[in-house]
Amino acid sequence: MIRFDRAGFRYGGTPVLTDVDLEIEEGELCLVAGRTGTGKSTLLRAVDGLVPHFTGGTLTGRVTVAGRDTRDHPPRELADVVGYVGQDPRAGFVSDVVEEELAYGMESLGLAPDVMRRRVEETLDLLGLAGLRDRPLGTLSGGQAQRVAIGSVLTTHPKVLVLDEPTSALDPVGAEDVLATLQRLVHDLGLTVLLAEHRLERVVHLADSMVLLPGGGRPPVYGPTGAIMVESPVAPPVVRLGRLAGWTPLPLSVRDARRAAAPLRERLATAPPPVPSAPGGERRTLASVHGLEVRYGPVPALRGVDLSVASGEVIALMGRNGAGKSSLLRALVGLLRPAGGRVRVGDAAPHETPPRVMVRTAGLVPQDAADLLYAETVAAECAAADRDMAAEHGTCRSLFERLAPGVDDALHPRDLSEGQRLALALAVILTGRPPLVLLDEPTRGLDYTAKERLAEIVRDLAAGGHAVVLATHDVELVAEVATRTVVVAEGEIVADGPTAEVVVSSPAFAPQVGKILAPAPVLTVDQVREALS
Amino acid sequence: MTRRVHPGAWWLWALGLATAATRTTDPLLLLLVGAVTGTVVAVRRTDDPWARAYGMFLRIGLFVVVVRLVFGAVFAAQAPGTTLVTLPSVTLPSWMAGLRVGGPVTAEGLTVAGYDALRLATVLVCVGAANALAAPSRLLKSVPGALYEVGVAVVVAMTFAPQAVAHVRRVRDAQRLRGRADRGIRSLRRLAMPVLEGALDRSVQLAAAMDARGYGRTAAVPRARRRATAALVLGGLLAVCAGLYGLLDGQAPAALGTPVLLAGTVCAAAGLWLGGRRSPRTRYRPDPWALPEWVTGGSGVLAAAAMTVAGLIGTDGLRPVPGTVPGLPALPAAGVLVALAPVLLRRIRA
Numbered sequence: 001m002i003r004f005d006r007a008g009f010r011y012g013g014t015p016v017l018t019d020v021d022l023e024i025e026e027g028e029l030c031l032v033a034g035r036t037g038t039g040k041s042t043l044l045r046a047v048d049g050l051v052p053h054f055t056g057g058t059l060t061g062r063v064t065v066a067g068r069d070t071r072d073h074p075p076r077e078l079a080d081v082v083g084y085v086g087q088d089p090r091a092g093f094v095s096d097v098v099e100e101e102l103a104y105g106m107e108s109l110g111l112a113p114d115v116m117r118r119r120v121e122e123t124l125d126l127l128g129l130a131g132l133r134d135r136p137l138g139t140l141s142g143g144q145a146q147r148v149a150i151g152s153v154l155t156t157h158p159k160v161l162v163l164d165e166p167t168s169a170l171d172p173v174g175a176e177d178v179l180a181t182l183q184r185l186v187h188d189l190g191l192t193v194l195l196a197e198h199r200l201e202r203v204v205h206l207a208d209s210m211v212l213l214p215g216g217g218r219p220p221v222y223g224p225t226g227a228i229m230v231e232s233p234v235a236p237p238v239v240r241l242g243r244l245a246g247w248t249p250l251p252l253s254v255r256d257a258r259r260a261a262a263p264l265r266e267r268l269a270t271a272p273p274p275v276p277s278a279p280g281g282e283r284r285t286l287a288s289v290h291g292l293e294v295r296y297g298p299v300p301a302l303r304g305v306d307l308s309v310a311s312g313e314v315i316a317l318m319g320r321n322g323a324g325k326s327s328l329l330r331a332l333v334g335l336l337r338p339a340g341g342r343v344r345v346g347d348a349a350p351h352e353t354p355p356r357v358m359v360r361t362a363g364l365v366p367q368d369a370a371d372l373l374y375a376e377t378v379a380a381e382c383a384a385a386d387r388d389m390a391a392e393h394g395t396c397r398s399l400f401e402r403l404a405p406g407v408d409d410a411l412h413p414r415d416l417s418e419g420q421r422l423a424l425a426l427a428v429i430l431t432g433r434p435p436l437v438l439l440d441e442p443t444r445g446l447d448y449t450a451k452e453r454l455a456e457i458v459r460d461l462a463a464g465g466h467a468v469v470l471a472t473h474d475v476e477l478v479a480e481v482a483t484r485t486v487v488v489a490e491g492e493i494v495a496d497g498p499t500a501e502v503v504v505s506s507p508a509f510a511p512q513v514g515k516i517l518a519p520a521p522v523l524t525v526d527q528v529r530e531a532l533s
Numbered sequence: 534m535t536r537r538v539h540p541g542a543w544w545l546w547a548l549g550l551a552t553a554a555t556r557t558t559d560p561l562l563l564l565l566v567g568a569v570t571g572t573v574v575a576v577r578r579t580d581d582p583w584a585r586a587y588g589m590f591l592r593i594g595l596f597v598v599v600v601r602l603v604f605g606a607v608f609a610a611q612a613p614g615t616t617l618v619t620l621p622s623v624t625l626p627s628w629m630a631g632l633r634v635g636g637p638v639t640a641e642g643l644t645v646a647g648y649d650a651l652r653l654a655t656v657l658v659c660v661g662a663a664n665a666l667a668a669p670s671r672l673l674k675s676v677p678g679a680l681y682e683v684g685v686a687v688v689v690a691m692t693f694a695p696q697a698v699a700h701v702r703r704v705r706d707a708q709r710l711r712g713r714a715d716r717g718i719r720s721l722r723r724l725a726m727p728v729l730e731g732a733l734d735r736s737v738q739l740a741a742a743m744d745a746r747g748y749g750r751t752a753a754v755p756r757a758r759r760r761a762t763a764a765l766v767l768g769g770l771l772a773v774c775a776g777l778y779g780l781l782d783g784q785a786p787a788a789l790g791t792p793v794l795l796a797g798t799v800c801a802a803a804g805l806w807l808g809g810r811r812s813p814r815t816r817y818r819p820d821p822w823a824l825p826e827w828v829t830g831g832s833g834v835l836a837a838a839a840m841t842v843a844g845l846i847g848t849d850g851l852r853p854v855p856g857t858v859p860g861l862p863a864l865p866a867a868g869v870l871v872a873l874a875p876v877l878l879r880r881i882r883a
Contacts, residue, residue, distance in 0.1 A: 054741050079747030091735055092742030095688065096670050103817030108747030110813035117818065138695065153746065335706050359712035371707040374723060388712045432712060 001026045001192045007061035019219035032196040034213030035447045040196040048082040049075040083153025105156040142321045143174025163195040172508045201236035205253030237512040257516045268520040271531040291341035301327040316482035317471040324491040325471035333364045362436040363429035372425040379409040389432040400427035419450030439470040479511035479523035540667030542826035547663035549833025553840035554655040558648040570662040590661020594654030605646025614641030641855040678809025765804030772797025832874035839868020
């Protein structure tokens with residue numbers, strides 16, 4: 001169905017892809033994995049002709065989809081065989097209401113009105129969108145928007161569906177919805193699906209095959225998922241646990257792993273329970289929130305929230321998209337004025353503190369870390385941060401060097417990798433030496449290596465007396481670093497306690513290792529390794 | 534689910550009423566037009582965001598009345614009559630045409646200004662009613678195929694505005710997070726770059742998404758037909774301009790007026806139709822034009838027609854003389870009341 005024939009892609013003088021030789025069969029669900037910057041998006045976009053017709057650059061070799069050569073067919077001429085959904089589904093919406101959006105592609109292809117009508121109804125049912133048909137697109141949640149975007153390309157009955165990071169921005173439940181939908185499409189309609197995803201733990205068990213992009217100009221590896229996973233440098237916790245325990249065949253799903261894990265569970269039952277690393281040193285309360293209420297117009301975002309944050313703690317805020325996690329973080333740095341209740345950070349109410357003073361008590365890295373960066377080069381950004389925070393010259397640069405060593409000073413912040421950009425934004429915030437560090441959805445777009453680095457940084461900060469609060473959907477990161485987990489739903493705190501207690505009991509928030517080895521109180525592969533040694 | 538009336542029908546209705554309003558200065562008739570639009574909007578409006586447009590236009594209308602009255606009192610040469618109050622007056626020097634500002638304000642002068650202002654306000658309120666009742670995106674969907682690209686551009690622009698506002702907010706938050714003041718000229722400059730960058734990013738992403746979904750597919754068109762299309766549209770529009778000029782300029786030969794205008798319109802329409810066939814697009818659930826549309830649009834046209842006919846046959850009271858009590862001439866009033874018909878449709882459409 002999709003054929004890459006010695007295909008390569010160069011952007012200017014920089015090779016992005018080399019020697020891609022693969023053939024994806026009809027009805028296959030193929031996962032594209034690799035570290036950031038290895039060309040996953042480029043590979044996907046080559047399938048529907050956006051590369052090189054839209055992006056420029058030089059494509060060598062040949063890419064054919066359903067017999068059509070992308071060289072002679074620009075994206076619009078492939079629209080009836082390839083459906084492409086980009087990283088941010090909202091950025092691709094053309095109309096204003098769900099139903100219109102579903103019909104848009106068919107209108108472009110010039111399908112007959114009665115066919116369009118029938119397919120819109122079918123698609124609404126297939127993706128469970130019937131209740132949303134009249135909704136303005138701006139009011140959809142992340143998971144809904146993703147499903148509408150998928151639906152809007154499905155109505156043209158493409159043979160291939162291409163998805164770039166379909167679940168990265170979604171909470172665990174929304175991601176489940178989208179993935180269940182995908183599986184149904186592959187099983188029922190025989191659709192060929194090609195998707196890229198950083199969060200392998202969410203998708204690896206659904207994939208029939210994998211393309212692993214090693215980067216650095218080496219050709220990609222393509223094969224059945226199980227075989228690729230044995231060697232893959234990027235691997236979800238279930239696979240890493242499987243490797244540790246030496247299971248063959250390597251399990252890819254929690255279910256398979258649980259069936260193989262009975263002996264391991266017995267061994268763990270006799271091993272001493274892992275000692276939770278208690279934060280050492282003197283603990284003082286850095287922030288306290290009492291009965292906090294926040295509203296956007298008439299809509300309440302937070303209701304009666306109580307929380308206190310002490311130094312040395314790493315608190316994970318979890319909950320659905322739109323549950324109020326970001327609002328709580330924003331209230332803690334004074335970006336939101338509470339409608340009721342009290343917020344104290346340090347000795348002051350944040351919304352009454354001028355920004356220049358606030359940066360010394362609490363710093364927030366927003367969801368899109370790039371928002372914080374303005375300058376043309378890394379060096380200029382760091383110098384500006386020193387000036388903004390009235391810090392000694394060079395403070396920010398040396399912090400950045402510690403977080404992400406060896407980055408060229410002359411690079412534009414936009415040209416950094418996701419992980420480096422996050423590190424730079426964090427360095428900017430840390431320049432003010434705030435005791436309270438807040439991170440909003442820090443793992444979006446980070447690969448496993450960058451995530452491990454982030455986990456180390458967060459642990460170092462906590463050990464250095466900072467308190468870190470992170471709002472995240474990433475259950476694996478929470479299991480790695482959080483000492484305490486707070487679950488927010490509908491603007492209220494519904495659970496607050498040590499991470500192990502809170503997440504193990506929750507089907508949505510439990511990490512893979514927790515699910516596999518329950519009731520043993522271990523959450524990460526490292527903890528298993530420690531318990532066994 | 535009930536179906537929406539074609540937005541074109543609402544515009545026809547509203548423009549009919551607006552036309553009627555421009556042909557009279559009788560305050561009672563004008564208020565009647567206003568009341569009719571208000572009633573229909575109150576009965577037929579939806580919960581959509583644009584339905585609030587009516588109230589906004591009503592306020593603009595009131596503002597126009599007030600401004601016109603103030604200007605009428607201060608600047609305009611007053612009609613002779615009862616002096617209400619005498620403002621301190623200044624006569625501007627002769628190089629400024631010797632205008633006089635201030636001076637006595639007469640009841641008759643104010644009345645004339647008031648009637649005039651009320652007429653303008655009523656036209657505005659009619660436009661407001663159309664805005665409140667007709668979904669803007671659906672209206673754009675009904676433009677001829679050849680103008681489709683323009684329609685898409687407008688829809689995209691409408692969704693971009695709120696996104697840009699959200700982005701400005703994000704960037705301002707980020708400024709605060711870096712410890713910078715979020716007010717002042719310098720912060721404005723720092724705001725502009727990221728917001729422009731963001732807008733550019735989004736447009737590139739959107740263009741890619743639209744291309745990937747088949748936007749801009751064209752059918753193969755013979756060159757002769759393409760040239761014919763261009764010639765028809767351009768020639769037609771030129772003829773429309775010439776025709777309008779002929780109509781408006783009293784000294785132009787009569788042949789340059791209506792006939793040329795009509796011929797130009799036909800040419801342009803044919804060109805648009807031909808051009809529309811270039812794109813293989815179809816429309817999903819186009820709004821049909823059926824009985825409710827005929828009734829809605831027709832009632833507006835009737836109101837305009839009644840007023841025009843009344844003007845032509847010289848009905849008394851269409852332009853009341855200041856100082857007399859304005860009346861409510863029967864024919865135009867009946868015409869305006871016909872435009873209430875959409876209220877009755879509420880039951881039919883269910």
